[in-house]
Amino acid sequence: MKTTIIKTTILAAAMAMAGHGISRAQQLTGRDIVEKAYNLPQGNDRTSILTMTLVNNNGSTRVRKIKQFYRDFGTVEKNIMFFLSPADVKNTSFMNWSYDSDKPDDQWIYLPALKKVKRISSDSKSDYFMGSDFTYDDLGDRKLDADVHKLLREETVDGIPCYVVESIPKDEDYMYSKTITWIRKENFVGLKKEFYDEDGELLKSLSIKEVKKIDGFWIITHSEMHNVQNGHTTIIKLTDVKINTGVPASMFTERMMMRGI
Numbered sequence: 276m277k278t279t280i281i282k283t284t285i286l287a288a289a290m291a292m293a294g295h296g297i298s299r300a301q302q303l304t305g306r307d308i309v310e311k312a313y314n315l316p317q318g319n320d321r322t323s324i325l326t327m328t329l330v331n332n333n334g335s336t337r338v339r340k341i342k343q344f345y346r347d348f349g350t351v352e353k354n355i356m357f358f359l360s361p362a363d364v365k366n367t368s369f370m371n372w373s374y375d376s377d378k379p380d381d382q383w384i385y386l387p388a389l390k391k392v393k394r395i396s397s398d399s400k401s402d403y404f405m406g407s408d409f410t411y412d413d414l415g416d417r418k419l420d421a422d423v424h425k426l427l428r429e430e431t432v433d434g435i436p437c438y439v440v441e442s443i444p445k446d447e448d449y450m451y452s453k454t455i456t457w458i459r460k461e462n463f464v465g466l467k468k469e470f471y472d473e474d475g476e477l478l479k480s481l482s483i484k485e486v487k488k489i490d491g492f493w494i495i496t497h498s499e500m501h502n503v504q505n506g507h508t509t510i511i512k513l514t515d516v517k518i519n520t521g522v523p524a525s526m527f528t529e530r531m532m533m534r535g536i
Contacts, residue, residue, distance in 0.1 A: 305424035305440045309456075311463055313419045318492050320346040320522035324515045325356065329406055332506030337406070339364060342536060346522045350375045352416070353527040357536050364405065368532040373416030380415035385532040392529045401450040408479055408500040408509040412450060421445060422454075429460065432467075436460040451478070464493060477503055490518045 325341040343356040351374050358367040365387075372381040382395035400412040422442040429438055437457045444451065452475050457466040464486050472478040485497035496513045525531065 303426070303438070305426040305442070306419075308426065308438055308440055308458055308463070309422075309424045309442065310419055312458070312465065316492060317345070317347065318490070318518040320344070320519060322515075322517045322520060322522060323513045326510075326512045326514070327405075327407060328510040328512075330508040330510065337361075339405070344522050344526050346524070346527065348524070355527050355532070358405075366535050367405070368535065369404070369414070370527060370529075370532055371414055371416075372527070377418065382411055382415065383529060383532060385529075390533075392532050408502045408507055410450065421449075427455070430457075432457055435466060437466055472504075479503060487516075489516050492518055 322342070322344050325343050327339040327341060329337045329339070339361065340359040341356045342359055343354065345352070345354045351372055353370070353372050355370040356368065358364045366385075367387060368385045370383045374380070379397065382400075383392050384395060385392045395411050400415070401410050403409065404411055404414060422444050425441045425443075427439045427441050429436065431437065437459055440456045440458060441453055442456070443453045450473070452471045452473055454468055454470050456468045458464070459466055465483050467483060468481040469477055470479045470481070479500055479502045482499045482501070483495055483497075484499060485495070487494055487496050494513065494516055496516070498511045499508060500511075501508045
């Protein structure tokens with residue numbers, strides 16, 4: 276399942292629409308369900324304003340405003356975000372390229388104080404992004420067959436019938452030992468996702484609080500990632516979402532990262 280903030284984020288939990296009334300003989304497998312999520316249409320391009328609220332275990336908050344852009348180039352999906360406020364992170368930018376192949380994502384970050392674009396190495400993918408509860412890997416594209424997906428059960432959460440899918444990585448060195456995702460049976464929109472650490476202990480939980488259908492596309496507009504081990508939470512809200520407006524290819528370059536918007 277694609278789990279980026281900006282896809283979505285993005286990236287992480289909206290599922291493709293599917294038919295109703297599936298019989299036991301036609302039961303979807305765990306991979307079937309995740310494949311529908313992976314292939315969820317997102318439009319050719321998208322822009323939005325992202326409000327990121329960081330909440331520590333004492334309840335203190337920090338709020339960050341971000342402008343983000345997305346475009347699908349066919350063989351590669353490109354995302355870029357620019358921090359607008361507050362002053363200590365203003366003009367910081369981040370870019371992610373996800374490929375329609377087994378090639379790992381390319382990621383870059385620009386820090387104004389260094390006046391240099393830095394490429395995120397594979398060894399740094401488990402680092403947390405800008406003090407949030409999302410790692411750099413979370414912001415990228417988790418390939419469908421990087422995990423073995425198993426439908427664990429069907430259950431009702433807060434009155435919502437769900438499929439519960441467990442995904443175990445094929446790479447034993449991956450930062451998460453497994454993830455478990457709750458997916459609404461009615462329309463295959465994700466409800467929540469749990470991430471387990473290398474010791475098999477619950478590390479954090481992603482809750483999808485609001486999903487809106489905008490111009491025919493399911494968009495996650497409110498999500499919360501809570502780290503159960505340290506009590507920190509990241510709240511993400513999307514506003515001013517615009518789809519298929521013609522975002523130029525020139526937006527997704529290192530030069531633009533340094534230049535800003």
